[in-house]
Amino acid sequence: GIQVEQSPPDLILQEGANSTLRCNFSDSVNNLQWFHQNPWGQLINLFYIPSGTKQNGRLSATTVATERYSLLYISSSQTTDSGVYFCAVWRWGGSEKLVFGKGTKLTVNP
């Protein structure tokens, strides 16, 4: 089945810094989502981005489907950005599930 790798596994920043999180996947996909899991476990949808670029406030994401990767950019990070960021993918003809990476744990210090 399709494999999803996220990097880095852990990231520690000072408030105000910028960061880039990466998601590589092993096959073509029809759906890619980025989530933020907050300290209480809630998964919050950030982007639905099978291709192209989207922006939402301080966050933006780019998926290059032909090269099988996606990037999540966080600018001017805040302590509330802390948590785990997951990438998940899905493709036609595969099993009916989102395949998740293991996540990037982000800690933003004041």
Place this chain on the structure above:
Amino acid sequence: DGGITQSPKYLFRKEGQNVTLSCEQNLNHDAMYWYRQDPGQGLRLIYYSQIVNDFQKGDIAEGYSVSREKKESFPLTVTSAQKNPTAFYLCASSAAGTGGNEQFFGPGTRLTVL
């Protein structure tokens, strides 16, 4: 407000007991899913349902059962046959009966076996 609710938030179970986790959505979504998350890991699919009265096994269905009698409800039963049930359980839904559409998640249920 539209959304997905899960109850209870925390659940403690003795070994040998069956427990049922509730998931309700008012988004009018056709598809619903159950995932399991273990510490430091991503999510793994337990069961999914694309339509009422139909459901399919995911990657780790052994020891679990589900029903889908109503569009808005997809309860998960963790049976005594599940050997390591302590985990965080997340329910999700999406607009259509395939995984290609955006999935939205509930707040989760933390199950601990005593």
